[in-house]
Amino acid sequence: MDDQTRMMTGLTGLGGLAQADVGDPDSVRKQQSLGQPQQDIGDILQQIMAITDESLDEAQARCWPEESPAHWGGSDDPTEGGRAGGGMAGGGLPLNFQHRKHALNCHRMKPALFSVLCEIKEKTVLSIRGVQEEDPPDPQIMRLDNMLLAEGVSGPEKGGGSAAAAAAAAAAGGSPTDSSIEHSDYRAKLAQIRQIYHSELEKYEQACSEFTNHVMNLLREQSRTRPISPKEIERMVAIIHRKFSSIQMQLKQSTCEAVMILRSRFLDARRKRRNFNKQATEVLNEYFYSHLSNPYPSEEAKEELAKKCGITVSQVSNWFGNKRIRYKKNIGKFQEEANLYAVKTAVDAANVSAQASQANSPATPNSGSPGSYSLSHTGDTYLGLRSLNGEGLNIAPPLQPQVDTLHRATHLTGGYEELSGSGLYTPHRLDANSWQDTTNPPSVTSPPGPPGSVHSDTSN
DNA sequence: CGACATGATTCCCT
DNA sequence: AGGGAATCATGTCG
Numbered sequence: 001m002d003d004q005t006r007m008m009t010g011l012t013g014l015g016g017l018a019q020a021d022v023g024d025p026d027s028v029r030k031q032q033s034l035g036q037p038q039q040d041i042g043d044i045l046q047q048i049m050a051i052t053d054e055s056l057d058e059a060q061a062r063c064w065p066e067e068s069p070a071h072w073g074g075s076d077d078p079t080e081g082g083r084a085g086g087g088m089a090g091g092g093l094p095l096n097f098q099h100r101k102h103a104l105n106c107h108r109m110k111p112a113l114f115s116v117l118c119e120i121k122e123k124t125v126l127s128i129r130g131v132q133e134e135d136p137p138d139p140q141i142m143r144l145d146n147m148l149l150a151e152g153v154s155g156p157e158k159g160g161g162s163a164a165a166a167a168a169a170a171a172a173g174g175s176p177t178d179s180s181i182e183h184s185d186y187r188a189k190l191a192q193i194r195q196i197y198h199s200e201l202e203k204y205e206q207a208c209s210e211f212t213n214h215v216m217n218l219l220r221e222q223s224r225t226r227p228i229s230p231k232e233i234e235r236m237v238a239i240i241h242r243k244f245s246s247i248q249m250q251l252k253q254s255t256c257e258a259v260m261i262l263r264s265r266f267l268d269a270r271r272k273r274r275n276f277n278k279q280a281t282e283v284l285n286e287y288f289y290s291h292l293s294n295p296y297p298s299e300e301a302k303e304e305l306a307k308k309c310g311i312t313v314s315q316v317s318n319w320f321g322n323k324r325i326r327y328k329k330n331i332g333k334f335q336e337e338a339n340l341y342a343v344k345t346a347v348d349a350a351n352v353s354a355q356a357s358q359a360n361s362p363a364t365p366n367s368g369s370p371g372s373y374s375l376s377h378t379g380d381t382y383l384g385l386r387s388l389n390g391e392g393l394n395i396a397p398p399l400q401p402q403v404d405t406l407h408r409a410t411h412l413t414g415g416y417e418e419l420s421g422s423g424l425y426t427p428h429r430l431d432a433n434s435w436q437d438t439t440n441p442p443s444v445t446s447p448p449g450p451p452g453s454v455h456s457d458t459s460n
Numbered sequence: 461c462g463a464c465a466t467g468a469t470t471c472c473c474t
Numbered sequence: 475a476g477g478g479a480a481t482c483a484t485g486t487c488g
Contacts, residue, residue, distance in 0.1 A: 273467045273484050296477085317476085318468060325479065326466085 044109060105224070117227035141245070144252040151259045153194045190259070197255045204251065208244040212237050276319075280309030282344075284319050288327075289341035295324055 148154040219233045276284075287305060288295050297305060302316045309316070327334050 275466065275485065315467075319466090321477070321479095322467070324477085328478090 041109075041113070044107070044113060047103075114227040118229040118232070121227060122229060122231065138245075138249070141249050141252065144249065144256055147256050148197070148252060148259075151256075152190065153197055153255055153259060193255060193258050197251070200251050201248065204244060204248055208241065211244075212240050215240060276309060276311060276315075280311060283309050284316070284323070285337065285341050286345060288320065288323050289338050290345045292338070295320060 145154065215236055216233055219228050219236060222228055223233075275281075283305060287297060287301070291297070297316070297320060299313075302313050302320075306313045306316045311319075
């Protein structure tokens, strides 16, 4: 039934507000034509005004103790008022007031009047709120949502954002499999943020629903004494949700900020440089100088070096990359270092050879391919010795005596003689991709003597 | 504090 | 993908 019909229904009984002359249709017709209805509406309004002074509790308790809140908009049945009459017997208010209130609430004009008032209100509210009623999803909140999802803060649990950590690592150009310490740290912090975010979100949602329920109940209650349409309640709920979502956006924003800070700190930490310890550098240098003809460790060699140095494989790769470049750029500067490590390697070789000879094994050690690196100085030793031979590297004069001693030592043990003699270890200084080609050590520190000079020394 | 050393990153090439 | 080269950024030393 539309409002107008209801209105008419109400108007037909207009004269009857607790008065006796309702029954006569003629009289009603006469009253309508004489303008009496307007006066009655004025009366009703006055009484409504009077009611609003009363507390809601009273109104509720005395009128419709157990009635559905939306009663006024629902049934137009004028007889309904009679039912309500039973509930208003008690109370300490003056009887005539109760009676008046009851008469107002139960009056068959009330629904129609409220409906009109609602309509007017609706129009006013619409004209005020206007277009903003249908707000599209906020682009900013969408952005925040997307970011939180991408960072692994919102969305499904799955490991608390390990994907984000990997993504961060990938973005930083590093190997995602490395730097697991930083990753776990990052993950832990991210999980913390995630947890806080979710608990806050839950709190907000709970508060929002609580508040919404409260307001809805309040409005429904008030709808008995004020013209409040369900639509208005809906709108109010929407307003509350909007307010709470703006709070939620703040939460999302601050969470995003926290993630960004964490991330930047994480990346900064990755960038932070700390020198490798001395032992690690020694191990790396030993390998480098003993493989000077081909300083490209295989994957396995890198892993072994990494393990021995307590660094990651990519750090080993970085180190070799830097070393090759810097060596190539300035060989003169590295000459001394090269010599040092050559000697070192030779000493180790001597020790190994000595041990080998003690074990009564002929000096035909595992002559593995140059590519296979064993940290126990087997095949590499000979590369080192080859360097000492002055063919892979030039030896600085101050080191010559040491070299001689070493050679003598190896000679005595029978190791070096055989090795250098055997074609197996003949220095093939430049292989196919010989990286030294362009950077042949310019013999800064050693005289350009014949290659065999060192060798001849050993024969002494 | 500046120069240098050195690990990390980035871009480009093969 | 791995390497070369340039560059960045930080640590170290005098």
